[in-house]
Every structure is written in structure tokens, then in C-alpha cells.
Amino acid sequence: xxxxxxGVRPVGTxxxxxxxxxxELLAEGRAEEVADVLRSGERFADRxxxxxxxxxxxxxxxxxxxxxxxxxxxxxxxxxxxPAIAAALRRHGHEAALPAVLRCVSEASDGSLLAAEAVAxxxxxxxxxxxxxxxxxxxxxxxxxxxxxxxxxxxDPASLVQLGAADHLAHVGETAPPTAxxxxxxxxxxxxxxxxxxxxxxRHFDDPTRAAADRQAVRLWESVDRRRRWLAExxxxxxLRFPVSSGNERRAVLVCLTELRADVAALFPSLPDRxxxxxxxxxxxxxxxxxxxxxxxxxxxxxxxxxxxxAAPTVVVLGALRGHGGExxxxxxxxxxxxxxxxxxxxxCGSLGxxxxxxxxxxxxxxxxxxxxxxxFTRKAAAAAxxxxxxxxxxREFADGLSGEEPAIRQAAALAVADEGLSWLWPDLDAVIDxxxxxxxxxxxxxxxxxxxxxxxxx
Numbered sequence: 145x146x147x148x149x150x151g152v153r154p155v156g157t158x159x160x161x162x163x164x165x166x167x168e169l170l171a172e173g174r175a176e177e178v179a180d181v182l183r184s185g186e187r188f189a190d191r192x193x194x195x196x197x198x199x200x201x202x203x204x205x206x207x208x209x210x211x212x213x214x215x216x217x218x219x220x221x222x223x224x225x226x227p228a229i230a231a232a233l234r235r236h237g238h239e240a241a242l243p244a245v246l247r248c249v250s251e252a253s254d255g256s257l258l259a260a261e262a263v264a265x266x267x268x269x270x271x272x273x274x275x276x277x278x279x280x281x282x283x284x285x286x287x288x289x290x291x292x293x294x295x296x297x298x299x300d301p302a303s304l305v306q307l308g309a310a311d312h313l314a315h316v317g318e319t320a321p322p323t324a325x326x327x328x329x330x331x332x333x334x335x336x337x338x339x340x341x342x343x344x345x346x347r348h349f350d351d352p353t354r355a356a357a358d359r360q361a362v363r364l365w366e367s368v369d370r371r372r373r374w375l376a377e378x379x380x381x382x383x384l385r386f387p388v389s390s391g392n393e394r395r396a397v398l399v400c401l402t403e404l405r406a407d408v409a410a411l412f413p414s415l416p417d418r419x420x421x422x423x424x425x426x427x428x429x430x431x432x433x434x435x436x437x438x439x440x441x442x443x444x445x446x447x448x449x450x451x452x453x454x455a456a457p458t459v460v461v462l463g464a465l466r467g468h469g470g471e472x473x474x475x476x477x478x479x480x481x482x483x484x485x486x487x488x489x490x491x492x493c494g495s496l497g498x499x500x501x502x503x504x505x506x507x508x509x510x511x512x513x514x515x516x517x518x519x520x521f522t523r524k525a526a527a528a529a530x531x532x533x534x535x536x537x538x539x540r541e542f543a544d545g546l547s548g549e550e551p552a553i554r555q556a557a558a559l560a561v562a563d564e565g566l567s568w569l570w571p572d573l574d575a576v577i578d579x580x581x582x583x584x585x586x587x588x589x590x591x592x593x594x595x596x597x598x599x600x601x602x603x
Contacts, residue, residue: 192232204238211244223252230261239267246271246282249289256293259286263307272312275320275328284327287312291334301345301586302353310338310360317364317371324385326396329378333403336371336602337593339364344589348582376603379406386411395422402429404602409435415445424460431467439468443476450476455485462491469499474507481510481526486519493525497532498565508533528564539568546572546588555587562591562598570595 192207207229214225226248233241245262249255262268263286271283291313294304304310313335320328342364346357382397383406389397401408408429416426430438442465449458462480465473480492493514501507514526530538545557546569558576561569573595576588 192228204233204236204241207233207238208241208244211241211248219253223254223258226252226255227257227261230258234261234265239265242267242271243279243282246279246286249286250282255286256289256299259289260293260299260303260307262286263290263309263312269312269315272315275316275325281327284316284331287316288327288330288334291331291338295337295341295590301341302349304338305342305345305349305353305357305360308356308360310335310342310357310364313338314360314363314367317374318367320374322374322377322381324381324397326382326385326393326400329375329382329400330396330403332371332374332378333400333602335364336368336375337597339368339371340596341589341593344577344592345586348585348589372603375404379404382406383408383411391421395425398422398425398429402431405432407432407434409433409438412438415441418457424457427460427464431464433467439465439470440472442468443473446476446480450480450483450488455487458485458488459491462488462495466495466498469502471502474502478506478510481514486517486522489514489517490519490522490525493522493529497529501533508535524560528560528566531566531568532564534568539566542566543569543572546576551581551584554581554584558584558587558591562594565595565598567595567599 192210211226211229211233214222214229230241230245230248233245242262242265245258245265249259249262252258262283268283268287271279272287274280275284287309290299290304290307290309293299294301294309313331316328316331317335320332339361342357342361346354346361349357379401382401382404386394386397386401398408402425406429412426412430412433415430416423420426427442430442442461446458446461446465449461452458458480462477465477474496477492477496480488481496483489483492493511496507496511508530511526511530515523515530517523517526527538527541531542542557542561542564545560546554548554548557554576558573560566561573570592573588573592577585577592579585
């Protein structure tokens with residue numbers, strides 16, 4: 145067949161041909177067609193960079209439109225493309241696009257990488273200047289999300305340092321008024337958490353990143369007393385705010401109270417209504433309630449939900465029971481551990497072993513039975529519960545993971561030790577930190593920090 149070009153076939157790689165096409169379209173001012181070219185084909189990030197290189201200042205509005213409507217119909221696919229677009233906007237000085245990037249972060253279900261790109265914008269600090277404004281709130285959320293991503297993944301801690309996120313977090317901690325704003329509170333919480341990790345992180349960075357980390361750690365240290373006094377008062381302020389809050393703010397307040405492990409007994413004289421927005425967040429906050437009645441009340445709700453069609457509400461309630469002990473709670477957890485739903489069995493095992501058992505033999509027998517479960521994650525949850533109770537074979541299983549052959553296995557084991565509250569293995573984690581293998585050591589640093597916070601609190 146004759147080529148569509150009239151007999152002359154274009155020569156070059158697909159990316160080179162795309163660059164040629166983009167050059168022609170941008171020269172002719174056909175920005176809408178440029179967006180269509182970028183949405184089609186493979187190597188999306190490369191094509192976006194090429195458009196930004198070719199278009200210069202003219203590419204800014206076109207990339208902003210593409211940010212709002214990236215290629216793909218699946219939201220997860222679109223989320224993967226947005227960081228590349230934001231990076232191109234930032235690298236080519238399109239700072240006016242920051243508000244659009246921050247709005248996309250707030251709308252995303254998981255926008256941690258996009259949030260990191262937003263924090264890297266040169267004018268991000270200006271967006272933080274008014275925390276009460278919509279832009280300031282979006283900026284606070286992006287900063288908090290970025291800090292969490294460095295602790296929990298997928299952002300590596302060295303990248304967080306290179307972004308200068310600690311300087312922004314330190315600024316929030318230094319200037320935060322005594323407010324009940326949950327978005328400010330979440331950022332101050334992350335500032336304190338970063339301060340507790342940064343010194344041990346820096347030992348595993350390269351020299352330039354270590355120097356930046358040390359400087360940022362000093363700044364966080366300079367405001368540590370103010371930050372901790374502020375956080376000590378935060379639960380009281382948030383509890384006062386909760387009755388007059390609604391919608392997203394109410395959910396954000398509950399998340400902060402749970403993060404701070406604050407007592408919410410006074411807020412819930414009875415169990416939260418399942419028909420209200422944020423019911424799951426409210427139930428999770430009851431994990432740390434000191435009200436004697438809340439344990440049996442949650443146990444009764446869990447018993448009523450067992451066997452229902454939807455496992456998700458049952459899993460939420462069972463998760464909150466890890467904060468409560470007693471015979472009534474234990475009986476419901478043992479019953480749930482024999483459920484026909486793997487998620488329910490797993491949640492029940494995850495809430496056993498945090499308190500001294502009432503019927504030790506029965507608890508151990510049920511957990512040993514679940515260790516033969518067909519679902520590997522449920523087996524792991526049962527082993528963790530036995531390890532919390534001090535069962536040597538179960539503890540050895542997690543300790544062996546810390547000395548496994550593959551780095552990924554050791555990383556996962558370190559984080560599992562923290563998530564499962566296995567303080568018996570704290571010395572093993574300290575040994576892993578000293579091994580000098582950066583990725584594994586950083587995971588162990590995170591695990592030790594979580595165990596420390598669980599044992600002694602954040603403030």
C-alpha cells in the first residue's frame with residue numbers, strides 16, 4: 145500500500161515522530177489537538193516532557209487542561225498520569241498551575257505522588273500562608289499526604305528530604321495558632337513524626353541528602369517544645385469542635401483524634417448511628433475510648449453483624465475491639481475467628497492478643513486452629529496474635545522474617561512487627577537498623593518509631 149504521506153514514509157522512533165507532530169501543532173496554535181496526541185499511544189510521561197520542552201510558556205495552559213482530564217477512563221489510570229503532568233508544569237516554571245495541581249490532589253483517592261509534585265513547586269510555601277483559605281487547606285492536605293507517603297510508601301524518605309517538606313512542616317508547627325482545625329493538626333502531627341525519624345533516616349542517605357536532612361532536623365528541633373505543647377492541647381480543642389462540625393470536617397476531626405489516640409468517650413454516649421456520614425471513622429475512634437461500656441457495646445454490635453451479607457462493617461467494628469478487653473469482647477472475637485468469611489476471621493485475629501486473655505487455653509486453641517487457615521493473610525494474623533501473647537514459635541516466625549534472604553522480605557517483616565505491636569522484637573529491629581542496608585534499615589526505623597508511639601504516645 146502507498147503510505148498515507150503521499151509516498152514519503154516518516155523516519156524516526158515513535159517518540160521522535162511524536163515530537164515532530166507536537167512541534168507542528170504548537171507552531172500552528174492547535175493546542176486541543178496537542179492534548180489529543182498526548183492522550184494517545186504509549187510512553188505518556190516522555191510525550192508530556194517533549195510537549196513541555198517544545199511549547200515553553202505556551203504549553204502551560206495545554207498541560208493544565210490535560211491535568212484535569214488525563215488519558216484513560218479508569219480513575220486509577222488517570223491518577224498514574226497526573227504526576228508526570230505536574231512534574232512537566234513545575235520543571236518549566238508554570239507555577240500558576242499549582243492551585244489546579246492541589247485541587248487534583250484533594251479529589252484523588254490516592255494522590256500521594258501527585259502531592260509530592262505539588263510540594264516541590266517553588267510557590268508551595270506561599271500556598272501555605274493562609275491555612276483557612278481553600279488553597280491553604282489543599283496545601284496542608286498535600287503536605288500531610290506527602291509526609292505520610294514517605295513513612296508508609298510509596299515515596300522514599302530521601303525524596304521527602306530533597307523536596308524540603310520538613311521545612312514546610314516546621315513552618316506549620318512554628319506558626320500554628322491554637323486552633324481546632326483538623327487539617328492543621330494533621331500537619332503538626334506529621335511534623336512531630338518526621339522529627340522523630342529524621343535523625344535515624346539520615347544515617348542511610350548519601351552525603352548531600354544527609355546534609356539537607358541534618359539541617360531540616362535542626363529546624364524541627366528548634367520548635368519541638370512549642371509543637372509538643374500544641375499537640376498536647378489538640379485533643380481537647382478537637383473534642384470541643386466535634387459537636388459543631390459536619391461533613392468532611394467531622395471526618396477529619398475523627399481521624400485526627402484517632403491518630404492522637406485521644407479518648408472520645410464523652411463524644412459518644414451511645415454507639416454512632418450507622419446511617420451517618422463517617423460512621424466507620426467514628427467507630428475506629430472508639431478504639432481508644434476509656435468508657436467501660438464501649439467494649440461490650442461494640443461487642444454486641446459485632447455479634448449482631450456477624451453473618452450479614454456485608455463483611456466491611458463487621459471488620460470495622462472488630463478492628464475497634466482491639467482497644468478493649470474483657471470476657472464479653474473476647475467471646476465475640478473468638479466467635480468471629482471461626483466465621484466463614486476470611487476478612488472477618490482476619491479482623492478477629494487482629495484484635496486478639498492486645499490484652500491478657502480471660503480464657504487463655506481457648507484463645508490459644510482457636511488461634512492455633514486459624515493458623516491452618518486456607519487464607520495466608522489470615523494465618524499471618526493468627527500468628528501475630530499468638531506472638532503478642534508471647535508464643536515463642538510465632539515470635540520466631542516474625543524474627544526469621546527480619547533475617548530473611550531477600551531485602552523485600554526483611555522490609556515487610558519489619559513493618560509487620562510494628563503493625564502487629566510485637567514489642568518483644570524491638571531489639572531485633574534495632575539490630576536491623578545497624579545492618580547498613582539502606583532500604584531495610586529505613587523500614588526498621590519506621591517500625592521502631594511506630595512501636596515507640598504505640599507504647600509512649602506522640603506527646
